[in-house]
Amino acid sequence: MKFRFFCAVLALPMGLAAQTGAVQPAALLPDAPAPQISGSFVSAPLVELAQAATPQAPAAPSSSSSSSSSSSSAAQSAEPQTSQSQDGSEAEDARRKREIAEQEKQRVLGIVPEFNLVSSGQAAPIGPKEKFNLFFHSAFDPFQFALAGIDSGIEQAENTYPEWHQGFTGFAKRYGASYADSFDGNLWGNAILPSVLHQDPRYFRIGTGTFKHRLMLSMLSTVRCKGDNGKWEPNYSNVLGNIIGGAVSNIYYPSSQRGVGLTFERGLTVTAEGTFGAFLEEFYPDYMKWKQHRHDRKVAAAAAKQP
Numbered sequence: 001m002k003f004r005f006f007c008a009v010l011a012l013p014m015g016l017a018a019q020t021g022a023v024q025p026a027a028l029l030p031d032a033p034a035p036q037i038s039g040s041f042v043s044a045p046l047v048e049l050a051q052a053a054t055p056q057a058p059a060a061p062s063s064s065s066s067s068s069s070s071s072s073s074a075a076q077s078a079e080p081q082t083s084q085s086q087d088g089s090e091a092e093d094a095r096r097k098r099e100i101a102e103q104e105k106q107r108v109l110g111i112v113p114e115f116n117l118v119s120s121g122q123a124a125p126i127g128p129k130e131k132f133n134l135f136f137h138s139a140f141d142p143f144q145f146a147l148a149g150i151d152s153g154i155e156q157a158e159n160t161y162p163e164w165h166q167g168f169t170g171f172a173k174r175y176g177a178s179y180a181d182s183f184d185g186n187l188w189g190n191a192i193l194p195s196v197l198h199q200d201p202r203y204f205r206i207g208t209g210t211f212k213h214r215l216m217l218s219m220l221s222t223v224r225c226k227g228d229n230g231k232w233e234p235n236y237s238n239v240l241g242n243i244i245g246g247a248v249s250n251i252y253y254p255s256s257q258r259g260v261g262l263t264f265e266r267g268l269t270v271t272a273e274g275t276f277g278a279f280l281e282e283f284y285p286d287y288m289k290w291k292q293h294r295h296d297r298k299v300a301a302a303a304a305k306q307p
Contacts, residue, residue, distance in 0.1 A: 096124045104137050108284050113141045116190065116202040117281045123202070125228050128195035134202075135191040139183050148179035163254040177252055184248045185270055189241020198228040199237045203281045218282040222274040238274065243267030 099118075106114040115138050126134075138144070152174035156166065161177075164170040190201040203221055206214045225235035246266035250258040 096126060096130065099123050100126070100130055100134065104134070108280055111143055112280075113138050113143055114281055114284075118202050118204045119207070119285060121204050121207060123204070125200065125230065126202075128191075131194050131201060132191045135186055138190075139186055144179065144182060148175055148182065151178040161254050161257065163256065173252075177249070180252060181245065181249055181266075181270075185242050185245030187241075188244045189238045193237035193241050197237055199233070199235070200226045200228060201237060202226075203278055205282055205285070207282075207285070214282055215279070218278040219275040221278045222271050239267075239271055242270040242274075245270070 104115050106117050106119070108114055115134050152171060155161065155174045155178070156171050159166070161174065164173045193199070194201045203218075204226060206217055208214075221235070222238055223235050224232060225238065227233050243264060244267075246263040249266065250263060
């Protein structure tokens with residue numbers, strides 16, 4: 001349309017000049033007034049007549065209306081993307097909650113909590129809220145209180161930390177120290193530091209491969225973990241958490257059991273002991289599967305013997 005309008009404007013002087021060139025002398029047209037031509041310009045009445053006869057191009061839309069229409073179209077195109085992103089985040093949250101709910105039901109021998117075990121080897125990343133929830137579920141599980149009671153009972157029988165003496169008072173001190181050791185180490189190693197350092201405190205079970213390969217990777221889990229980005233990295237959270245827990249224990253242990261050397265010794269000892277827990281998390285499901293398969297075979301054999 002703009003091109004046609006431009007051509008019409010260019011053709012206008014040519015058309016008018018052709019009309020002026022076709023004017024006859026006054027003798028041939030006595031009743032017609034001679035057109036007044038001055039140089040290359042035509043008279044005002046002819047210009048007005050040509051302007052009236054020339055078709056006008058439609059007015060271009062204003063910048064405000066075009067910008068408003070473009071903004072509205074952009075908003076309309078952004079709405080589906082926003083809704084899709086919201087649906088994706090809601091689905092991810094639902095998946096994460098479902099996985100955590102399943103993890104909080106995991107136990108070894110039906111007693112020992114294994115809430116930080118990812119059996120499938122793959123799971124949605126968790127945030128600080130989920131990390132603290134897993135910690136609190138494990139720290140206040142009845143098994144932890146029972147384990148502290150067993151540990152303190154053994155120490156009482158062996159008269160560990162003689163400064164605490166015997167009797168109920170000595171047992172209470174040993175019980176409190178045993179539970180505090182577990183609570184402090186897990187708080188720092190499974191909740192606080194993983195949230196700050198963006199590391200995943202869970203154990204991702206391998207489940208396949210040779211026994212040697214799986215054993216090696218399970219033992220390395222105490223010093224190797226997944227980050228929140230899904231990549232493997234040094235397990236600073238676990239090692240530093242155990243050392244911090246050992247440092248906190250200087251507050252309530254007898255004076256003979258305090259010091260920098262003992263702090264690092266306790267922290268690194270707990271880190272090494274974590275390999276046994278990783279071993280159970282890796283191979284206990286295999287034992288349960290073998291046990292179930294054995295039970296099924298016995299049932300099938302007994303059914304085959306019946307007439």
